[in-house]
Amino acid sequence: MTYRFTLDDVAYLASDAGRDAVAGAAPLLAGDRLKAVSMLRTRLGDRAAPVLETALLQERARGRVPDGWLLTADAAEQATAAPVARHRAARLAGRDVHDVTCSIGAELDALRHTASRLVGSDLDPVRLAMARVNVPGVPLVRADALAPVTRGTVLVADPARRTAAGRRTWRPADFTPPLDELALVSQRGVHADVRRQEIHHDLVVSTAPGLDPALAPWAGEIEIVSLDGRVREAALWSPGLATARRRATVLATRGGGFDLTDDEDDDCPVAPVGEWIVDPDGAVVRAGLVRHYGARHGLWRLDEHLAYLSGDARPPGVRAFRVLEHGRYTEKTLRRTLAARDVGRVEILVRGLDVDPNALRPRLKLAGAEEATVVLARLATGPEAYVCEAVTDRVSATSDPSSRRQ
Numbered sequence: 241m242t243y244r245f246t247l248d249d250v251a252y253l254a255s256d257a258g259r260d261a262v263a264g265a266a267p268l269l270a271g272d273r274l275k276a277v278s279m280l281r282t283r284l285g286d287r288a289a290p291v292l293e294t295a296l297l298q299e300r301a302r303g304r305v306p307d308g309w310l311l312t313a314d315a316a317e318q319a320t321a322a323p324v325a326r327h328r329a330a331r332l333a334g335r336d337v338h339d340v341t342c343s344i345g346a347e348l349d350a351l352r353h354t355a356s357r358l359v360g361s362d363l364d365p366v367r368l369a370m371a372r373v374n375v376p377g378v379p380l381v382r383a384d385a386l387a388p389v390t391r392g393t394v395l396v397a398d399p400a401r402r403t404a405a406g407r408r409t410w411r412p413a414d415f416t417p418p419l420d421e422l423a424l425v426s427q428r429g430v431h432a433d434v435r436r437q438e439i440h441h442d443l444v445v446s447t448a449p450g451l452d453p454a455l456a457p458w459a460g461e462i463e464i465v466s467l468d469g470r471v472r473e474a475a476l477w478s479p480g481l482a483t484a485r486r487r488a489t490v491l492a493t494r495g496g497g498f499d500l501t502d503d504e505d506d507d508c509p510v511a512p513v514g515e516w517i518v519d520p521d522g523a524v525v526r527a528g529l530v531r532h533y534g535a536r537h538g539l540w541r542l543d544e545h546l547a548y549l550s551g552d553a554r555p556p557g558v559r560a561f562r563v564l565e566h567g568r569y570t571e572k573t574l575r576r577t578l579a580a581r582d583v584g585r586v587e588i589l590v591r592g593l594d595v596d597p598n599a600l601r602p603r604l605k606l607a608g609a610e611e612a613t614v615v616l617a618r619l620a621t622g623p624e625a626y627v628c629e630a631v632t633d634r635v636s637a638t639s640d641p642s643s644r645r646q
Contacts, residue, residue: 242293242312242313242314243289243290243292243293243313245290245293245312245366245370246366247365247366247369249290249366250310250366250369250370250373251369252287252290253290253291253294253310253373254310254373258287258291259308261284261287261291262291262294262295262298262308265280265291265292265294265295266295266298266299268280269292269295269296269299277292280292293313294310294311297311297312297313297316298311300316301316301319303321303493304316304319304321304322304346305319305322305344305346305349305374306322306349306374309344309345309370309373309374310344310370310373310374311344311370312344312366312367312370314400315343315344315367315370318343318398318400318401319343319344319346320346320347320398320446320473321467321472322346322349322350323467323491323492323493324465324467324472324473324491325346325347325349325350325351326350327465327489327491328347328350328351328396328444328446328475329347329350329351329353329354329355330354331481332351332354332355332394332396332444332481333354333355334354334355334356335355335356335393335394335442336355336356336357336358336390336392336393336394337351337355337356337357337358337359337393337394337396338358338359338360338361338388338389338390338393338394338395338396338441339351339358339359339360339361339396339397340361340362340383340385340388340395340396340397341361341362341385341396341397341398341399341400341417342360342361342362342367342368342371342380343362343364343367343371343398344367344370344371344374345360345370345371345374345375345378347396347398348360348371348375348378349374349375351396352375352377352378357393358378358379359378359379359380359381359389359390359393360375360378360379360380360381361380361381361382361383361385361388361389362380362382362383363382363383363384363385365382368380368382384417385397385399385417385422385425386417386421386422386425387425388425388441391440391441392440392441393441394441394442394443394444394481395422395426395441395442395443395444396444396445396446397417397422397443397444397445397446398445398446398447399415399416399417399418399419399422399445399447400415400416401414401415401447401448412447412451412455412456415447419445419447419455419456422443422445423443423445423456423458423478425441426440426441426442426443426478427440442478442480442481443458443476443477443478443481444475444476444477444478444481445459445475445476446473446474446475447473447474447475447476448473448474449464449465449471449472449473449474449526450474450526451474451476456476458476458478459476459477459478459482460477460478460479460480460481460482460485461476461477461481461482461483461484461485461486461487462474462475462476462477462485462486462487462527463475463476463477463486463487463488463489463527464486464487464488464489464522464523464526464527465489465491465523466488466489466490466491466521466522466523467491467492467493468491468492468493469521469522469559470522471522471523471526474526483501484501484502484503485501485502486501486502486527486528486529487499487500487501487502487527488500488501488521488523488524488526488527488529488533489523490521490523490524492557496557497557498557500524500527500529500532500533500536501529501532502527502528502529502532504532504535504536505532505535505536506529506531506532506535507531507535508530508531508532508534508535508539508540508541508549509540509541510540510541510542510543510544511540511541511542511550512542512550513542513550513563513566513626514540514550514551514552514563515551515552515553515562515563516550516551516552516553516554516560516561516562516563517542517548517549517550517560517561517563517615517626517628518537518539518548518549518550518551518554518555518558518559518560518561519547519548519558519559519560519561519589520533520547520549520558521558525547530547530549533549534549534551537549537551537555538551538553539551539555542617542619542624543592543617543618543619543620544620545592546591546592546617546618546619547591548591548615548617554631558632559630559631559632560630560631560632561613561615561626561628561629561630561631562628562629562631563626563627563628564581564612564627564628564629565577565581565626565627566624566625566626566627567624567625568622568623568624568625569593569616569622569623569624569625571600571603571604573625574604574614574625574627575603575604575605577625577627578604578606578608578612578614578627579605579606579607579608581608581610581612581627582608582609582610583606583608583610583611583612583627584606584607584608584609584610584611585606585610585611585612586601586604586606586611586612586613586614587611587612587613587614587630588600588601588613588614588616589613589614589615589616590616590617591615591616591617591618592617592618593616593617593618593623595616612627612628612629613627613628613629613630614626614627614628615628
């Protein structure tokens with residue numbers, strides 16, 4: 241059970257004494273946790289609980305929010321990663337912006353560098369108090385996101401996606417605030433078909449990347465955003481802010497990245513495998529822009545229904561697999577091929593086949609010294625196996641050898 245901060249806690253944690261206490265607690269927690277808790281209780285009394293929780297949360301959120309920020313457990317979990325927030329702030333440069341679910345200030349911290357004017361609001365007084373400490377100088381007010389206290393601003397919102405019982409929800413009607421109601425308040429009036437309304441506020445909403453676009457008919461643009469190879473969010477942009485219907489934005493913590501929209505050419509034919517198999521970033525796949533990505537880089541598709549692409553050169557900054565050998569997939573043939581190549585460690589990726597990599601791997605009876613990546617895919621011509629060498633130069637890219645990608 242997480243600690244529930246009070247306004248008195250926030251005032252103490254923001255003081256010099258509180259900051260020193262949190263800084264002193266951090267190294268203690270790196271050792272014997274129970275001993276550290278006992279020492280803090282002896283030293284700080286009733287202040288030990290908020291200090292301990294803050295030290296733990298700051299360590300957990302390291303890299304997501306600036307060091308030393310005040311935060312709650314829920315706010316730390318939902319806080320927009322700094323590179324994603326900076327990207328959104330850049331798109332809103334020069335606009336008057338109202339963050340109507342500002343929480344502890346993650347979005348505000350980026351927006352204050354680009355917005356013409358900026359206001360933050362939230363219903364939670366504790367989070368607002370923390371935001372005043374984290375992003376000093378930004379005007380903040382306690383207000384309901386469904387009753388904006390500004391006019392003519394761009395509304396930025398990141399609805400909570402957990403029920404009152406703490407369970408994660410995928411139903412937009414269960415978001416806090418509900419997605420449809422949030423869209424309606426950005427209109428001049430209420431109408432059953434929000435797409436026909438005149439926009440009063442432009443609106444951008446950060447939500448889960450798996451959201452069905454049909455549940456947000458008001459959105460002019462759906463932007464899928466990934467960071468360091470992990471898909472982080474779907475951003476819904478109202479028509480006044482949209483510059484495409486679908487966009488994939490690929491970001492990296494250390495800089496770089498690209499974006500891709502459905503306005504680009506999507507001429508990407510189907511052809512036999514070339515020297516490389518290319519696994520597009522998850523943002524590209526979820527945005528439905530695999531063909532556009534292939535056309536941009538001179539690649540082709542292995543099959544009409546698979547996200548894998550192929551080509552004779554790999555695009556920069558993407559995970560790709562140099563094809564060493566391929567043929568019709570059977571378990572027996574694959575086992576023989578890997579044994580002939582002295583493979584002892586294998587990553588197995590699956591698309592379109594009912595194959596569990598964790599179950600298949602021990603049946604291959606590998607005992608060699610080499611490693612390889614096996615791509616199993618169902619093509620129109622039947623199941624195919626590609627024995628490959630994985631190559632990537634993407635910053636912070638990761639792969640899970642036991643992953644099952646269908």
